[in-house]
Amino acid sequence: MGDSVHVPAPAPRVHLTRLPGERVRVGTAGGEHDPDVVEDVDLAELPGLVAERETAHGEGPDGGPRWVWDDTARWYPALLAAGVRVARCHDLRLCRRVLSRAPAVDQSLLRGEDAELWDGLAPAQPSEPVLFSAAAASEHLDAAVEDARQLGAVAASPDAARLALLLAAESASALVAAEMTHAGVPWRVDVHEALLTERLGPRPPRGARPRLLAECAEEVRALLGSPGLNPDSRPDLLAALRRAGVDVADTRAWTIRRIEHPVAEPLLRYKKLSHLFTTNGWAWIDEWVSGGRFRPVYQPAGSATGRWSSNGGGALSFPVQVRSAAVADEGWLLVVADVAQLEPRVLAGMSGDLGLARAARGADLYQGMVDAGAVASRQDAKLGLLGAMYGATSGESGRMVAGLTRRYPQAFGLVEEAARAGERGQVVRTLLGRGCPALGGSWDESPDAPPDDLDAQDRHRRAYGRFTRNFVVQGTAAEWASCWLADLRNRLWRLGDGDAPLEGRPHLVFFLHDEVVVHAPAHLADAVVAEVEAAAVAAGTLVFREHPVDFPLNVSVVRSYAEAGKPGGTES
Known part of the structure; x- marks a missing residue:
């Protein structure tokens, strides 16, 4: 016989269900010959129980248990606050949302006891003060019942392996999100406040404008001859501009830049300062920074494509103007990594287009297309690829799409077929199986076209086709990023000292689509760089398998x- 190969057993699944009276039902699923074990414990005992089981199993070859719960955001923050980290979980709310839209899942298998309550379960809000907030039925859903439904639906799917990977990555993302909120981005309030004082003046009384912003408003009023103008009121500002002979349709910055009037410069300056004051001013610091940390609240898969959104703090629109306040602790550094041209690389991998995959070998995919003789310039390559993914049919971008379709038929054909499917009213799916919202669903905020307006219906279907064209690529990119995060999270944990808590080891503090920020002890920075890069390679192999892409x-x-990314930083 040949050498034996150790095949890890599936992680034991431990179901957590909230019970009335600050109690928790803990159910451990047994194996083929082992009975299930169910026990009810006080909520206060849960962190100790979880820590004990993580310690008992976490170092073995099969890993620790998989904690199965209704919503990671309801359970994990309390565990983290008690100093307990879990290795893996299954987030029933997130995974049900994936399965309920997956074209390869028999939806009848998701029906049953409390199914409607599971469908309506919303993510926990950061304002919720306790784990158990009410006696409502949705607060006490049976995790074991729903888990059995989801496992059955996946097992019966022809895409079971891919769906299982997607659900594992989705659940790991929820752990990452909770850990990043718990750890927070290191934040220098003194640096932030000095920046505000320099640009806006001293902190004003509540409800008042800071001095430099108020002076800018006075300058705008004087130039428009409107002493009572409120520059923050769009109707008032439009009326004042028109009285001054400036006829504009809106007050957006790009419109103001085009007008020839002395008010343009101070008005643009006012808009910029006002945005800083209202979006990241002193009130923002008071609400979102505590203990020297910016603690935003993330929502993994908060968008239809699986991309993250933010429930608070504005983390996913992190403004450049206040990034100077994000400063590593003494003796620590920030490792910032972003992927070059993520979505075009994902398109090469998911389509299996070997020509585009060859162009993607190296730091610049667009230059790789030029070097291969596909286009004359890097700009042409960029126009063509972005045009294909976003549906450009005219102008320079449309011309490039037509030429590159012949050079890269599989890649360009994939997004074109996704667009045609959307125009036919069909749903499309990502590589791992996430389905898009149906035509007329949450993909678009505009109402459905009236059934008797054929032109409007046609426009609506074409718009849906543009959505499905991009959905398959953007959604698969989100899946790659989730796998990257999941692997990197565990790699960083293993870099730390054995008894150190999450915050005492290298740990993720920020994530935005294709970028991560790790807070790391300075002596481990080089090791963190290596692990960030290794995790990216592993994610590519895991998601694209026989067609891995750089x-x-x-x-x-x-x-x-x-x-x-600046010359002052150290780039690897």
């Missing part, structure tokens, strides 16, 4: 987030 990273090791 995912090169731009990596900076810096003290302040504002230095990332």
Whole structure:
């Protein structure tokens, strides 16, 4: 016989269900010959129970248990606050949402006891003060019942392996999100407040404008001859501009830049300062920064494509103007890594287009297309690929799409077929099986076209086709990023000292679509860079398997987030 190969057993699944009276039902699923074990414990005992089981199983070859719960955001923050990290979980709310839209899943298998309550389960909000907030039925859903439904639905699917990977990555993302909120981005309030004082003036009384912003408003009023103008009121500002002979349709910055009137410069300056004051001013610091940490609240898969959104703090629109306040602790550094041209690389991998995959070998996919003789310039390559993914049919971008379709037929054919499917009213799916919202669903905020307006219906279907064209690529990119995060999270944990808590080891503090920021002890920065890069390679192999694509990273090791990617930072 040949050498034996150890095949890890499936992680034991431990179901957590909330019970009335601050109690928790803990159910451990037995194996083929083992009975299930169910026990009810006080909520206060849960962190100790979880820590004990993680310690008992976490170092073995099969890993620790998989905690199965209704919503990671309801359970994990309390465990983290008690100093308990879990290795893996199954987030029933997130996974049910995936399965309920997956074209390869028999939806009848998701029906049953409390199914409607599971469908309506919303993510926990950051304002919720306790784990158990009410006696409502949705607060006490049976995790074991729903888990059995989901496992059955996946097992019966022809895409079971891919769906299982997607659900594992989705659940790991929920753990990452909770850990990033718990750890927070290191934040220098003194740096932030000095920046505000320099640009806006001293902190004003509540409800008042800071001095420099008020002076800018007075300058705008004087130039428009409107002493009572409120520049924050769009109707008032439009009326004042028109009285001054400036006829504009809106007050957006790009419109103001085009007008020839002395008010343009101070009005643009006012808009910029006002945005800083209202979006990231002193009130923002009071609400979102505590203990020297910015603690935003993330929502994994908060968008239809699986991309993250933010429930609070504005993390996913992290403004450049305040990044100088994101400063590593003394003796620590920030490792900032982003993927070069993520979505075009994903398109090459998921389509199996070997020509585009060859162009993707290296740091610049667009230049790779030029070097292969597909286009004359890097700009042409960019126009063509982005045009294909976003549906450009005219102009320079449309011309490039037509030419590159002949050069890369599988890649360009994949997005074109997704668009045609959308125009026929069909749903499309990502590589791992996430289905898009149906025509007329949450993909678009505009109402459905009236049934008797054929032109409007046609426009609506074409718009849906543009959505499905991009959905397959953007959604698969989100899946790759989730796998990257899941693997990187565990790699960083293993870099730390054995008894150190999450915050005492290298740990993720920020994620945005194709970029991560790791807070790391300075002596481990080089090791963190290596693990970030290794996790990107592993994610590409895991998702694209026989068609792996290079995912090169731009990596900076810096003290302040504002230095990332600049000559002052250290780039690997």
